[in-house]
Amino acid sequence: MNNSEMRARFREIRDKVESEQRLTLDDGIFLYDPAVPLAEIGALANLVRERKNGNVGYYNINTHLNPTNVCVYRCKFCAFRSDLRNPKGYVFSDDQIIARGQEATDAGCTEMHIVGGLHHQKPYEWYRHLIELLHENFPKIHLKGWTAVEINWFEFQTKKSVKWVLEDLKAAGLGSMPGGGAEIFHPEVRDQLCEHKANTHAWLDIHKTAHEIGLRTNCTMLYGHVEKAYHRIDHLIRLRDLQDETGGFQVFIPLAFHPENTKLDHIKKPSGLMDLRTLAISRLMLDNVQHIKAYWIMLGIETAQIALAYGADDLDGTVRHELIYHDAGATTPEHLTVDKIKDLITEAGRVPVERDTVYRRVIRDENDYTNWSSGESVDPVLVAKV
Numbered sequence: 051m052n053n054s055e056m057r058a059r060f061r062e063i064r065d066k067v068e069s070e071q072r073l074t075l076d077d078g079i080f081l082y083d084p085a086v087p088l089a090e091i092g093a094l095a096n097l098v099r100e101r102k103n104g105n106v107g108y109y110n111i112n113t114h115l116n117p118t119n120v121c122v123y124r125c126k127f128c129a130f131r132s133d134l135r136n137p138k139g140y141v142f143s144d145d146q147i148i149a150r151g152q153e154a155t156d157a158g159c160t161e162m163h164i165v166g167g168l169h170h171q172k173p174y175e176w177y178r179h180l181i182e183l184l185h186e187n188f189p190k191i192h193l194k195g196w197t198a199v200e201i202n203w204f205e206f207q208t209k210k211s212v213k214w215v216l217e218d219l220k221a222a223g224l225g226s227m228p229g230g231g232a233e234i235f236h237p238e239v240r241d242q243l244c245e246h247k248a249n250t251h252a253w254l255d256i257h258k259t260a261h262e263i264g265l266r267t268n269c270t271m272l273y274g275h276v277e278k279a280y281h282r283i284d285h286l287i288r289l290r291d292l293q294d295e296t297g298g299f300q301v302f303i304p305l306a307f308h309p310e311n312t313k314l315d316h317i318k319k320p321s322g323l324m325d326l327r328t329l330a331i332s333r334l335m336l337d338n339v340q341h342i343k344a345y346w347i348m349l350g351i352e353t354a355q356i357a358l359a360y361g362a363d364d365l366d367g368t369v370r371h372e373l374i375y376h377d378a379g380a381t382t383p384e385h386l387t388v389d390k391i392k393d394l395i396t397e398a399g400r401v402p403v404e405r406d407t408v409y410r411r412v413i414r415d416e417n418d419y420t421n422w423s424s425g426e427s428v429d430p431v432l433v434a435k436v
């Protein structure tokens with residue numbers, strides 16, 4: 051394609067976005083051509099971002115809990131997992147879990163993000179107990195826990211249906227599900243990375259079932275390893291199709307691959323330009339997902355901040371105790387203060403708004419930071435006001 055053909059093709063896409071028409075697989079693949087200027091894709095993504103979320107930059111105050119790193123699987127991109135007998139392997143006790151809940155409460159956290167390994171010797175009841183323990187002791191904290199990979203494992207352990215498992219966890223206190231484990235759906239890639247764990251059909255079916263029983267979920271894509279543009283766009287379209295059916299995804303989070311300490315450590319980590327291009331294209335392709343998150347832990351603070359002008363409207367949270375990406379060489383800090391995350395958003399020209407896990411505005415007592423409540427949904431009421 052010569053330069054004027056390239057310009058004409060981009061104009062077609064711009065016209066579609068401006069008139070709110072859906073982009074196709076071919077459109078998405080075209081936008082990954084490095085000859086298409088990133089700044090122009092970014093400007094287009096920003097148009098959609100501001101149409102959907104105004105000038106707001108969302109963040110939350112949250113903490114992570116990875117109760118065990120012992121895992122039956124050996125995903126090639128994973129630096130977190132451990133074998134049972136490896137000295138690196140650990141399992142949290144109830145006391146340690148309670149201590150984490152207390153620390154989160156004292157820090158004013160509204161959310162605990164809970165994911166981990168699939169421990170050979172821990173029955174489903176242990177994973178359920180952990181949710182119940184936290185919920186009973188810290189009922190205000192929203193528990194966003196267990197990816198579809200874990201739910202698939204629980205299904206295998208209990209020999210019950212996905213619906214039964216999800217309803218049982220919901221009864222124990224589960225509030226919503228994170229979007230991990232999606233990696234890349236296309237079998238050409240998935241079979242190379244993690245052929246044994248929950249397959250694409252299972253991942254999508256578990257999220258669909260979660261939406262059907264009233265659990266909101268997030269969705270992700272791990273990019274920058276062995277996949278090509280075609281696989282990324284195919285992945286986004288599969289998510290978009292499910293969202294058309296259920297409307298249950300609240301945010302999409304593109305996850306940049308970190309190679310250190312993984313079986314793919316010969317691969318170079320994606321560049322900042324690739325990160326921004328992927329964020330922007332995600333915003334353009336996922337016309338039915340309200341939020342796009344620039345997960346600062348993976349992207350780095352600087353890229354995440356710029357991403358607020360490339361389609362992203364959310365920086366994730368202050369985060370405590372993140373292990374999974376730090377084990378894979380992430381050099382970001384393990385925690386951001388509330389002031390720091392608000393400054394990052396303000397400096398990017400956006401209005402910082404604290405949200406809870408299900409995107410309601412958080413209202414805090416000015417004199418007691420740990421005293422908070424959830425207000426109205428930020429979608430789309432708040433956007434009109436900023």
Ligand code: SF4
Pocket residue numbers: 121122123124125128129130131166167168199244247
């Ligand atoms: S990504 Fe998750 S399922 Fe795969 S090896 Fe790591 S901990 Fe286990």
